[in-house]
Amino acid sequence: xxxxxxxxxxxxxxxxxxxxxxxxxxxxxxxxxxxxxxxxxxxxxxxxxxxxxxxxxxxxxxxxxxxxxxxxxxxxxxxxxxxxxxxxxxxxxxxxxxxxxxxxxxxxxxxxxxxxxxxxxxxxxxxxxxxxxxxxxxxxxxxxxxxxxxxxxxxxxxxxxxxxxxxxxxxxxxxxxxxxxxxxxxxxxxxxxxxxxxxxxxxxxxxxxxxxxxxxxxxxxxxxxxxxxxxxxxxxxxxxxxxxxxxxxxxxxxxxxxxxxxxxxxxxxxxxxxxxxxxxxxxxxxxxxxxxxxxxxxxxxxxxxxxxxxxxxxxxxxxxxxxxxxxxxxxxxxxxxxxxxxxxxxxxxxxxxxxxxxxxxxxxxxxxxxxxxxxxxxxxxxxxxxxxxxxxxxxxxxxxxxxxxxxxxxxxxxxxxxxxxxxxxxxxxxxxxxxxxxxxxxxxxxxxxxxxxxxxxxxxxxxxxxxxxxxxxxxxxxxx
Numbered sequence: 001x002x003x004x005x006x007x008x009x010x011x012x013x014x015x016x017x018x019x020x021x022x023x024x025x026x027x028x029x030x031x032x033x034x035x036x037x038x039x040x041x042x043x044x045x046x047x048x049x050x051x052x053x054x055x056x057x058x059x060x061x062x063x064x065x066x067x068x069x070x071x072x073x074x075x076x077x078x079x080x081x082x083x084x085x086x087x088x089x090x091x092x093x094x095x096x097x098x099x100x101x102x103x104x105x106x107x108x109x110x111x112x113x114x115x116x117x118x119x120x121x122x123x124x125x126x127x128x129x130x131x132x133x134x135x136x137x138x139x140x141x142x143x144x145x146x147x148x149x150x151x152x153x154x155x156x157x158x159x160x161x162x163x164x165x166x167x168x169x170x171x172x173x174x175x176x177x178x179x180x181x182x183x184x185x186x187x188x189x190x191x192x193x194x195x196x197x198x199x200x201x202x203x204x205x206x207x208x209x210x211x212x213x214x215x216x217x218x219x220x221x222x223x224x225x226x227x228x229x230x231x232x233x234x235x236x237x238x239x240x241x242x243x244x245x246x247x248x249x250x251x252x253x254x255x256x257x258x259x260x261x262x263x264x265x266x267x268x269x270x271x272x273x274x275x276x277x278x279x280x281x282x283x284x285x286x287x288x289x290x291x292x293x294x295x296x297x298x299x300x301x302x303x304x305x306x307x308x309x310x311x312x313x314x315x316x317x318x319x320x321x322x323x324x325x326x327x328x329x330x331x332x333x334x335x336x337x338x339x340x341x342x343x344x345x346x347x348x349x350x351x352x353x354x355x356x357x358x359x360x361x362x363x364x365x366x367x368x369x370x371x372x373x374x375x376x377x378x379x380x381x382x383x384x385x386x387x388x389x390x391x392x393x394x395x396x397x398x399x400x401x402x403x404x405x406x407x408x409x410x411x412x413x414x415x416x417x418x419x420x421x422x423x424x425x426x427x428x429x430x431x432x433x434x435x436x437x438x439x440x441x442x443x444x445x446x447x448x449x450x451x452x453x454x455x456x457x458x459x460x461x462x463x464x465x466x467x468x469x470x471x472x473x474x475x476x477x478x479x480x
Contacts, residue, residue, distance in 0.1 A: 010161060011142050014133040018367075026349035026368045033305025033327070034068040040309075040327045041071055044334045050083070050091040051336070071337075072311060077323055079339040080107070080115040080260065092333045093118065101332060105155055107259035108473045115260040116333070123330040124159050130307065131264055132162035135190070137367070138251060138269065139219060144187035151175055151193035151201070152223060153471045158192055158263065170194075170470040175201055176209050179216075188217040192255075194224040195231060196409035197470040202238050203405065203427075214240025219251045223263075224473065226299040226376060226391065227254055229280040230398035230443075231409075232273075237401070245274055256301060256374060258340050260333065261326050265308055266301030266372055271365035275352075276300045278361060283446075285359045289347070290373055293318075295447045296392050298344060298375035302367060310346055310372060311337070319343050319378060344374040379477055381413040381450070383420045388413060388450040390476035393422060396443035402433040403440060407456075412464045414478050420452035425462035432456040 021029070044051050045062040055062060060074045083092055090097055102124065105117035119127070135141045135148075146163040150156070154169045164186070168174035175191070183189055191198060198220055205211035218239065232244070232252050241250055253273065257263040268276075279286040280297050290298055303310060307327060312320035322344050325336040352371050356363050380387035393411060398404045410425040422440070426432065433439070437454035444450075457463065465474060 007161070010129065010132065011136075014129065014136050014162075015142070017133055018137050021367045021369060024368060026370070029368060030305050030348070030370065033309055036306060036327045037068060037071060037309040037325055038066060040325065040334065041065060041075055041336060043329065044094075044336055047094045048092065048334065049096040050087050075337050077313060077337045077339055078335060079341075080113050083335065083338075084115040084260070085113045089116065089118065089333075094332055094334065098332075103157070105157070105259050117259045117261070118332045120330060120332050123328070123332060126328055126330050127262060127264075128159040128161050130262070130304075131158065131160050134255075134264060134267055135160065135162055138253065138267075139188065139190060145185075146188050146190060147178075147182055147186040148190045148192065149175060149178055151191065151197060153194070156223075156259075156263065163190065170197055172197075172201055172204060176205060176211065179205070179211060180209075183216055183218075188219065190219045190221060192221045192223065194470060195222040195227045196474070198222060199231075199235065199409055200470075202235055206238060213238060217250060220253070222252070222254045223257065226256075226374065228391070228394035228398050229277055229297060230395050230404075232277075234398045234401060234404045244277060245270075254299060254301075256299065256342075258324070258338075261308075261324060261335060261338065261340070265324065266299075266303045266374070268299075268301055269365065269367065271363060271367075272300045272302060272371065275356065275361075275363060282359075285356075285361070288355050288359055289352075290345075290375075294375065296389070296395050298373040298391075301372050301374065302365075302369040303372055304369065310370075312345055313339075315343060315378060317378075319375075320345050321378070322372070322374070341377055342374050343376060343378040344372055347371040347373060381415070381420055381477060383415070383450050383452075385420075385450045386448070388420060388448050388452070392444060392447035393476070395447055396440050397424070399443035400433075400439040403436050403443075406430045406433045406436065408459070410462065410465070410474050411476060412478070413452075413476060416453065420450055422452050422454050423462070423464065424454065424456050425464075426456055426458055428459040430459070 042062055045055055058076055065071055065074050100120040101118055102121050103119045107115040141162045148160055148163040148165050150158045150167045151170060166178045236252055243249055253268040255264050255267040257265050276297050279289050286297055309325040311323050313323055315321040322342050323337045323339050348370050349368055376391050380389045406426055408425045408427050412423045414421050436456055440454050
């Protein structure tokens with residue numbers, strides 16, 4: 001039976017957990033996660049019909065899997081196609097039924113197959129505890145009254161019991177109404193949303209609604225997709241943030257989730273933001289941290305080995321794809337070794353510290369957690385000169401303030417005959433900035449040798465998904 005909710009008990013629990021993460025040796029944290037992974041494997045093999053049948057078909061005897069090496073060798077790698085795409089939802093559930101389910105979250109459907117987050121009351125409570133621990137660590141919500149405005153697309157819930165929650169979805173008029181009426185009543189605001197929608201909120205709030213963002217203590221958390229470091233600098237300028245390294249600075253951070261796993265699997269901290277910004281400015285540090293192939297910085301997060309076990313599996317082109325195992329006993333659809341579709345690598349805590357120190361940056365993050373670098377979905381525009389990644393284009397678009405403030409953030413990379421082409425959508429009522437195409441090409445130079453034609457389009461005439469409603473992920477490349 002679930003314990004009754006106690007705000008005081010929750011506060012003490014998350015503060016104690018943060019203390020433990022600061023004091024527990026990094027390898028002990030990892031070892032605990034590995035032990036929990038083996039327990040989760042045996043639990044799922046025993047209780048989930050689909051998984052029990054799959055192991056039998058593969059000739060895997062769960063009794064023989066008692067080490068993390070055995071798990072990585074024998075447990076099958078899953079994805080949304082071989083799970084949600086092929087089996088009734090009940091067969092993916094613990095007990096083979098939907099008993100206790102209280103909410104269903106759909107994925108974006110961007111891949112052509114919908115997957116689902118299926119939550120019980122207990123799982124939602126666990127998710128809230130996890131999110132609130134992150135909010136306390138990053139924003140001190142136990143001491144500061146906090147209004148969290150969730151403007152993620154419809155149906156994406158932020159389960160929090162530590163902050164006051166306003167849910168607006170992608171209705172900007174609702175966001176502005178909440179900010180005007182409630183901002184003065186709280187010590188701080190946290191706005192959670194997709195990066196391009198948050199851009200619209202901050203720009204339109206200042207230009208059309210008279211909101212003086214620098215006077216408000218407002219933090220931003222972006223989700224749905226990674227952000228460029230130049231985007232963070234640009235939006236920070238609109239908020240009046242001139243020193244991201246200050247311990248009192250407002251935060252523009254990012255969180256990564258997967259609908260069928262959890263809303264918040266990985267997240268940034270002040271230290272990961274500082275490290276990524278250093279690597280963004282220093283190509284040599286970027287190569288040391290992320291490898292020679294990275295001309296732009298991947299997202300850099302921490303994760304909690306007690307909540308999920310993360311591995312790398314080989315992908316085409318010497319890349320690594322991430323697979324994730326969720327470890328909570330409350331998961332109704334417990335997915336193990338699940339291919340999220342994201343490329344990246346795990347960086348152990350000590351490796352990160354040693355690399356930074358060798359590069360002349362003696363940074364010691366206080367949470368003794370492993371890091372994960374997420375570089376995107378691995379898709380790029382293929383050209384005779386090489387591959388051009390959407391992540392590189394994002395950096396180029398936000399390098400120059402005049403360009404950044406003229407665009408929505410939506411663009412399409414494509415082949416136009418023998419040439420590579422970049423189509424960019426302007427904000428409503430905006431014109432192409434002076435020498436905007438040259439600025440974009442100059443901004444792209446540090447990240448790619450590909451030459452391309454740059455075209456700006458007035459908002460209404462942008463030929464790709466003109467009716468952008470921020471409910472769907474935007475396709476930066478032509479569909480495969």
